[in-house]
Amino acid sequence: MPRLQSGVWKHFTPAIKEGRETFMCNYCLKTYTKNATKMQMHLDKCKEYSVILQQSPGPDGSSSASIPVPSFSFLPSATPGGQFLIDSVDQRSQAHADECLARAVYATSSPLTLTDNIYWKRFFSVLRPAYCPPTRELLSSHLLDCEYDRVQGQVLEAIGRADCVTIVCSGWSTVKETRTIIYVVATPVPLFYKRATTKEQTYTSTFIAEELKDIINEVGPQKVFAVVTDNTPEMMAAWAQVEEAFPHISAIGCTLCGVQQLFDDTVATPSMTVLCRRAEQVVRYIKERKLLAEAFRCWQTTNIRNHTANGTTLVLPINSDWTGVVNMFSSLWRVRTLYKRWPSHPHWILKHPSGPRYRMQHFGKD
Known part of the structure; x- marks a missing residue:
C-alpha cells in the first residue's frame, strides 16, 4: 500500500x-x-x-x-x-x-x-x-x-425524463477468464448504466437474462421497447427469457456483429480464401524484398507529389477483423489501376512472371 x-x-x-x-x-x-x-x-x-x-x-x-x-x-x-x-x-x-x-x-x-x-x-x-x-x-x-454519485444522478435523471429507451449490453473475456458485461441505456443518447464482472463458469443465458430483467425493472418496463445484445450464443439464448417476462419488448442482435459474421462466412468460401491468400502474397512480395520495396517507395513518393498516388500504401490485415481485409484489397486495387505509371526497373524481378507486376496485371482475372 x-x-x-x-x-x-x-x-x-x-x-x-x-x-x-x-x-x-x-x-x-x-x-x-x-x-x-x-x-x-x-x-x-x-x-x-x-x-x-x-x-x-x-x-x-x-x-x-x-x-x-x-x-x-x-x-x-x-x-x-x-x-x-x-x-x-x-x-x-x-x-x-x-x-x-x-x-x-x-x-x-x-x-x-x-x-x-x-x-x-x-x-x-x-x-x-x-x-x-x-x-x-x-x-x-x-x-x-462524490463525482461518481453526481454523474450517476445525472444519468438517472436523463433516463427518468426519457419517454422510451433501449437497453444495450455487450460482453468480452479477459486472459484471466473473467467476463465483463456492460449495460448501456440509450435515450437515444447512450448512457453508461452498469457493469457486471463474472467468471466464465457463471456466464450463462440465465445470468444475463436475470441481469436484463433487473435493469428493465429499475428503468421502468413501460419505457423499454427493445434490448440489443451481441450475437454470442449466451446472449441469444437470453432473448427468449426476456421476451417471455416482458412480451412488449423485442430482443434483437447487433448489426455490426451480423456484418462481421456475414463477412467471416464469405471469406470462408474456397474462392475467397484463395483470393485473400493471393492478395496477401502480392503485398508480402513487395514488402519483403528490399530492392522492390525501395523502388515502390520511390514511385509512391514521386506520384504523391503529383497527387496521383494518394492512399496507395500497401497494407496487410493485422487480425481477422473484416476492415483489415477490406483495406488490403482496396490498397491493391488502387495500385493495380496505377501500375502502368510505375517506371520500368532494370532488375528482372519487376517483369518476371513470379514478380508483383505480373501478378498485379493478372490480379482478379482468375
Whole structure:
C-alpha cells in the first residue's frame, strides 16, 4: 500500500523563499523547510491554530481542524510601502475548488499524483496562495465517490425524463477468464448504466437474462421497447427469457456483429480464401524484398507529389477483423489501376512472371 501522507501538510502553504521551497503556517505565517516532524511540532505549539481548533466544531460537536477555516496567506503587495495583503479560502470555497480540480483530473485521465508534483504546487501557490489542493488519497476516495454519485444522478435523471429507451449490453473475456458485461441505456443518447464482472463458469443465458430483467425493472418496463445484445450464443439464448417476462419488448442482435459474421462466412468460401491468400502474397512480395520495396517507395513518393498516388500504401490485415481485409484489397486495387505509371526497373524481378507486376496485371482475372 502507498504510504499515507501526513495531515500536517493541509495546514501549511507552499512558498518560495530565496529560491528554496518552504512551507508557511496558515495561522502564524512561520516558515519551515520540508520536514513533517518539525512542522507537526510547530502545529502542536501554535497558539493561532489552537484558537481555530476550538472555534471549528466537527460533525459530532467535537473540535476539528482538518481543513483550516479560514486559511490565510499573506502576499507582498505592489505598493512601495511594502504592506501585505491577506488571501483567505473558506471551507465552502475550498470544497468547490477541490470538486472542480478533481473533475478536471478525472475527465482528462490525469494522474492522481498531479497535486503532489512540486511544479503544480508552485502553480497553485501563485494562482491562489491560500488554496491547499487535495492529496492523491483524497482524489482517489472521497472526491471520486462524490463525482461518481453526481454523474450517476445525472444519468438517472436523463433516463427518468426519457419517454422510451433501449437497453444495450455487450460482453468480452479477459486472459484471466473473467467476463465483463456492460449495460448501456440509450435515450437515444447512450448512457453508461452498469457493469457486471463474472467468471466464465457463471456466464450463462440465465445470468444475463436475470441481469436484463433487473435493469428493465429499475428503468421502468413501460419505457423499454427493445434490448440489443451481441450475437454470442449466451446472449441469444437470453432473448427468449426476456421476451417471455416482458412480451412488449423485442430482443434483437447487433448489426455490426451480423456484418462481421456475414463477412467471416464469405471469406470462408474456397474462392475467397484463395483470393485473400493471393492478395496477401502480392503485398508480402513487395514488402519483403528490399530492392522492390525501395523502388515502390520511390514511385509512391514521386506520384504523391503529383497527387496521383494518394492512399496507395500497401497494407496487410493485422487480425481477422473484416476492415483489415477490406483495406488490403482496396490498397491493391488502387495500385493495380496505377501500375502502368510505375517506371520500368532494370532488375528482372519487376517483369518476371513470379514478380508483383505480373501478378498485379493478372490480379482478379482468375
